[in-house]
Amino acid sequence: MNHPFSDDNRRDPYPLYAQARAASPVFHLPPPFDLFLVFDYDGVKRVLSDHETFSSSVPAPREWFIFWDPPRHTKRRALIAKAFTPRMVASLESRIAAISRSLLDGVVARGEMDLANEYAVPLPMTVIAEMIGMPGGEWARFRAWSDAIVRISYTMPGMEAEPGAMDAMAGFYAVTAEMSAYLADMVARRRAEPRDDLLTGLACAEVDGDRLRQEEILGFIQLLVVGGQETTANLIDNAVLCLLENPDQLDLLRRKPELMPGMIEEVLRYRSPLHWTMRAPRRDVELHGQTIPAGKLVLPMIGSANRDAAHFDRADSFDITRNPNPHLAFGYGIHFCLGAALARLEARIALTDVLSRLQQLRRASDEPWEPRKALNVHGPGKLPVRFEPAPA
Numbered sequence: 001m002n003h004p005f006s007d008d009n010r011r012d013p014y015p016l017y018a019q020a021r022a023a024s025p026v027f028h029l030p031p032p033f034d035l036f037l038v039f040d041y042d043g044v045k046r047v048l049s050d051h052e053t054f055s056s057s058v059p060a061p062r063e064w065f066i067f068w069d070p071p072r073h074t075k076r077r078a079l080i081a082k083a084f085t086p087r088m089v090a091s092l093e094s095r096i097a098a099i100s101r102s103l104l105d106g107v108v109a110r111g112e113m114d115l116a117n118e119y120a121v122p123l124p125m126t127v128i129a130e131m132i133g134m135p136g137g138e139w140a141r142f143r144a145w146s147d148a149i150v151r152i153s154y155t156m157p158g159m160e161a162e163p164g165a166m167d168a169m170a171g172f173y174a175v176t177a178e179m180s181a182y183l184a185d186m187v188a189r190r191r192a193e194p195r196d197d198l199l200t201g202l203a204c205a206e207v208d209g210d211r212l213r214q215e216e217i218l219g220f221i222q223l224l225v226v227g228g229q230e231t232t233a234n235l236i237d238n239a240v241l242c243l244l245e246n247p248d249q250l251d252l253l254r255r256k257p258e259l260m261p262g263m264i265e266e267v268l269r270y271r272s273p274l275h276w277t278m279r280a281p282r283r284d285v286e287l288h289g290q291t292i293p294a295g296k297l298v299l300p301m302i303g304s305a306n307r308d309a310a311h312f313d314r315a316d317s318f319d320i321t322r323n324p325n326p327h328l329a330f331g332y333g334i335h336f337c338l339g340a341a342l343a344r345l346e347a348r349i350a351l352t353d354v355l356s357r358l359q360q361l362r363r364a365s366d367e368p369w370e371p372r373k374a375l376n377v378h379g380p381g382k383l384p385v386r387f388e389p390a391p392a
Contacts, residue, residue: 063219
């Protein structure tokens with residue numbers, strides 16, 4: 001198997017995925033990686049849902065609750081879940097629409113923009129910053145934090161020789177120190193003067209009679225800064241790529257805008273924003289005839305599972321009318337993405353605005369797009385587009 005984390009394979013991993021599902025749905029990538037990749041739908045779903053066998057405790061930031069197991073994970077997740085109830089998410093709709101409108105107002109007259117960096121990233125970043133209780137105008141600072149945090153994927157075994165890998169952990173430590181100092185002041189203020197925001201909730205929360213430690217609050221915020229924008233930004237960018245590459249589906253969507261929710265689900269399946277996560281078996285486990293030793297790193301390849309022809313008819317076709325669409329883009333089981341409903345809402349508002357205000361939308365370059373600097377996500381780091389402003 002070719003190196004699965006090269007830029008070419010990350011831009012278009014699907015031929016490699018198809019080859020792996022057919023030949024070896026559980027594949028051991030030898031040292032220096034020494035990890036197991038699971039490519040088929042049933043295998044990925046098993047790894048994600050069987051938390052008794054596959055632990056989430058892996059080499060990763062230790063204060064991120066997505067890398068914890070029950071019961072600790074259950075209690076910490078409940079603290080954040082309060083901010084993502086259906087009522088709370090629905091209440092954000094008008095604010096998301098206002099942010100989207102403002103971002104497009106700033107660029108629409110130019111007839112060109114970097115859709116990723118001028119729109120798809122700042123939109124969800126501003127939303128999550130405001131939810132946390134940080135000034136929305138500081139989204140660029142949060143973007144720098146997020147970029148440094150997601151680059152820690154380059155520190156996984158076998159990636160030491162990749163460009164920038166040596167700097168990734170140093171960058172993460174530097175950002176962690178900066179965020180820790182920033183949050184210490186913010187948390188002290190919230191405890192003195194509580195507000196109606198997530199940071200106040202964390203600063204004043206108690207678990208088993210104890211307040212959260214500074215490191216735990218920092219872990220929550222780091223996860224929200226990354227998770228709050230990375231999936232949504234890639235979802236928006238990937239949707240535009242899918243529609244431009246499939247003009248018949250774009251025409252259908254323009255004729256039938258009620259298909260927008262189904263189109264978003266199909267993007268989530270066809271070009272999943274998150275392509276893999278990590279688990280480690282607590283004991284030796286057999287999967288598809290392969291024995292995975294206890295403690296070895298396992299990557300359930302979500303992006304591959306969502307193209308498995310055993311579960312999806314015409315799996316390699318982009319079909320916005322697909323129904324049912326049981327993709328695994330937001331994970332499965334106890335670690336299912338808390339922000340899934342928010343990401344869907346942000347994408348629906350964003351893509352409705354983009355398609356209505358940017359006419360004759362097209363890529364500004366035929367060059368292959370550059371993948372995001374995070375190995376586990378799928379989407380462009382830049383997406384230059386040209387368009388004609390819609391008549392006022």
